[in-house]
Amino acid sequence: MLTINNYVKAKSLEEAYELNQARNARVMGGMMWMRLGNAKVQTIIDLSDLGLDQIEENDHVFKIGAMCTLRQLEQHEGLREMYGDAIAKALHHIVGVQFRNQATVGGSIYGRFGFSDVLTCLLALDTFVELYNGGTIRLSEFVNHKSDKDILVSIIIRKSNRKLRYDSIRQTKTDFPVLACAVVTGPVHGKETWYFSVGARPMKAAVLEKEWEIPKDISDEQLEIYAKEAASQFTYGTNMRGSAKYRQHLAEVLILRSMRSILEEGR
Amino acid sequence: MEVKFILNGKQTAAEVGADTILLDVLRSLGCHSVKCGCETTNCGLCTVWIDGRSRLSCSVLAAAMEGHEITTLEGVKEDAEEFGRFLANEGAEQCGFCSPGFIMNVLAMVKELHNPDIEGIKEYLSGNLCRCTGYMGQLRAIQKYLQSKEEVCS
Numbered sequence: 001m002l003t004i005n006n007y008v009k010a011k012s013l014e015e016a017y018e019l020n021q022a023r024n025a026r027v028m029g030g031m032m033w034m035r036l037g038n039a040k041v042q043t044i045i046d047l048s049d050l051g052l053d054q055i056e057e058n059d060h061v062f063k064i065g066a067m068c069t070l071r072q073l074e075q076h077e078g079l080r081e082m083y084g085d086a087i088a089k090a091l092h093h094i095v096g097v098q099f100r101n102q103a104t105v106g107g108s109i110y111g112r113f114g115f116s117d118v119l120t121c122l123l124a125l126d127t128f129v130e131l132y133n134g135g136t137i138r139l140s141e142f143v144n145h146k147s148d149k150d151i152l153v154s155i156i157i158r159k160s161n162r163k164l165r166y167d168s169i170r171q172t173k174t175d176f177p178v179l180a181c182a183v184v185t186g187p188v189h190g191k192e193t194w195y196f197s198v199g200a201r202p203m204k205a206a207v208l209e210k211e212w213e214i215p216k217d218i219s220d221e222q223l224e225i226y227a228k229e230a231a232s233q234f235t236y237g238t239n240m241r242g243s244a245k246y247r248q249h250l251a252e253v254l255i256l257r258s259m260r261s262i263l264e265e266g267r
Numbered sequence: 268m269e270v271k272f273i274l275n276g277k278q279t280a281a282e283v284g285a286d287t288i289l290l291d292v293l294r295s296l297g298c299h300s301v302k303c304g305c306e307t308t309n310c311g312l313c314t315v316w317i318d319g320r321s322r323l324s325c326s327v328l329a330a331a332m333e334g335h336e337i338t339t340l341e342g343v344k345e346d347a348e349e350f351g352r353f354l355a356n357e358g359a360e361q362c363g364f365c366s367p368g369f370i371m372n373v374l375a376m377v378k379e380l381h382n383p384d385i386e387g388i389k390e391y392l393s394g395n396l397c398r399c400t401g402y403m404g405q406l407r408a409i410q411k412y413l414q415s416k417e418e419v420c421s
Contacts (some may be wrong), residue, residue, distance in 0.1 A: 004286035007268070007330040031326045032308050035288075044285065046331055071320075096394010098314050098321040098372060174309065174393050 002035055006043040007084065016045050017132050017151050027151060030069070032099060052106070052153065055079075061109040063130075066106025070094060070118065073105055079157075083125075086164040090121035090182070095174050110152045111248020112143055112204050115176040119143065120199030121166050123207045124182035126158040140207050162186030165258035168200070169250050171241060174199065178242045179250040183258035194259075196230045198251050202239045216263050221262075227256035272332045274298070275342030281329065289315070289327040289388035293339055300340035300367035304396070314368035314375075315339050321375040340367045346374050353412040359404030369395045373409060377416065385410075 010016035019025055024042035028034065038183035052065035064073065069200070073079065074091040094100055094117060104142035108118040109129065119139075127139040132151040160266040164184050168177040177200040178194070182196040191211045199205030207232060271280045274296060281292050290313045293301045303325050304312030313325040316338040340347050347370050354360050354370075368393070376383065376391045383391065388409055397405065 002286060004284075004328075007285040007328060009331070009333075028328070028331075031328060032323075035326050036307065041286075044328070046328075048331065092390055095309055096311055096372075097375070098311055098393055098394050099308065101320045102322050102326060106324045 002037060002039050002041065003040045004044045007046065007047045008043055009049050011049065013047075013050060013132050013151060013153065016047055016050070019043055019045050019150075020149050021150060023141060025149075027110075027167060029067070029104035029110070030102040032103045033111060033113070047106075047151075052186060060159055062159070064105050064155040064157070066104060066152045066154055068105045070100040070103045070105060070108065071097065073118075074100060082159065083162075083164040086166040086182070087121060088164040090168070090180075091119045093117065093168060093174065093177070095168060105155055106152045109139070109142075109155055110147075112147075114202045114204045115180075115200050116205065117166075117180050117199070120180040120197050120205040121164075121182045122155065122157065122182040123199075123205045124195045124197035125162065125164060126160055128156040128158070130154040130156060143206075146220075156182070160186055163262045165261050167254045167258060169254070176241065179247050179254065180205070181251060181254035181258065183255060183262065185259075186261055194230075196255060198231070198234045198255075199234045201234060201247055201251075202241065203235070203237060206234060208233050214259070214263065218263065220260075223259055224252075224256055227252050227259060230255050261267075268330060270329055270333050271335065273336040275338055283329040285328075285330055287329045288325055289329045289332060289337070290324040292329040292332075293324060293337070298339040298341050302364070302367065304365065309367070309394070309396065309407040311366070311372060311392075312365055312368040314371040314395070316371065316375060319378075331409050338371075340371055343371070343374060350374065350408070350412050354410040355416075356404065357404040357411070359400065359408045361399035365395065365397045365399075369405070371396065373412075377413065382413065382417065407410070 026041045027045045047067050052067040054065050055076050056063040070091050074088045079087050082085045108116055123139055128136050128140045128141055130136045130153045132153055133148050162184050168180040170177050180199040192213050194210045194212050196208045197205050221232040236247040238244045270283050290301055290303055296370055301324055302312050304310040308326050313323055314321050315324045318336050372395050
């Protein structure tokens with residue numbers, strides 16, 4: 001059960017950060033997950049008055065405020081233009097519209113949850129997190145940090161010529177994924193580079209980078225070798241939703257499908 | 268602490284604790300359509316609109332509602348009754364327990380989406396669970412309701 005003694009709507013990030021240094025303080029996002037846990041919270045800090053609920057786009061980046069909802073991310077025209085329906089695809093299985101109108105991007109990323117579609121998807125892109133005290137660091141670095149008392153301010157996706165695909169397997173609609181997978185490709189320093197992010201293994205998402213020049217007319221058999229190679233470089237675990245072996249097989253299939261889809265688009 | 272908000276068009280004030288959830292406040296204010304069905308933030312029964320958007324009142328801290336506008340089924344009586352007739356005509360309901368949250372989200376969908384197809388409807392309403400039915404009656408009712416709205420518009 002969650003109990004809270006004191007609710008504060010922070011008037012500045014500085015105030016939020018100071019309040020959050022207390023041992024029993026917590027920053028609230030959408031409260032979707034926190035509410036289901038057991039905790040005695042002395043002070044809960046609400047960031048909703050700090051203007052962090054917007055997605056700003058310029059020529060170089062998308063800057064997603066930590067209090068943006070998953071629904072805002074799903075419906076953002078600029079993200080759709082740049083990455084097609086891949087980001088929406090990562091989000092629309094998450095419970096329902098009411099849930100996504102409330103769950104925040106910041107909460108999803110800060111939690112570094114194993115089941116997170118949002119984390120899996122954004123990890124494959126050129127993504128950074130802006131922390132109040134810790135500066136701006138790569139999401140791939142942040143994901144391996146232990147939870148601390150910093151405040152996640154925004155998530156920044158650097159625009160570049162990249163293609164994104166997202167897929168997941170669920171035993172039933174709206175459940176957590178058995179496996180989630182994002183594949184990105186694009187030129188990096190003149191070399192074609194692939195990024196594979198696999199989440200819900202059931203451990204949290206991790207990302208793999210490969211400089212692979214793959215011909216667009218590669219046969220299915222040959223492409224399968226690449227997909228198996230990528231999938232084999234992640235570790236998998238067993239839980240009530242599936243075995244490690246099953247998850248690795250799913251990863252091979254989802255990676256293969258995403259790679260094929262990207263190569264077909266480029267033909 | 269005292270929180271002031273607009274509930275179904277009326278300025279309202281409630282005395283709430285830091286961990287009081289909106290669902291409990293709404294019920295204490297007489298909005299008994301709002302119920303908790305699952306305790307896991309999944310079933311959609313507690314759906315209300317906050318500033319016009321469907322949200323799960325079981326997971327909203329009442330303290331955070333200062334200055335917001337909240338709408339429950341009690342606040343959209345006419346629309347709910349109109350759609351309710353379509354549900355009844357299709358025999359879509361059995362126990363009816365899930366209907367308040369379901370109707371709130373159907374009405375939100377009608378406001379947000381223009382002429383959604385079956386897949387669009389299913390996706391929008393995937394966060395509303397019904398344990399009696401297979402949703403077929405509800406889908407028929409929604410399609411007929413949407414059709415009637417289109418006819419009125421044209």
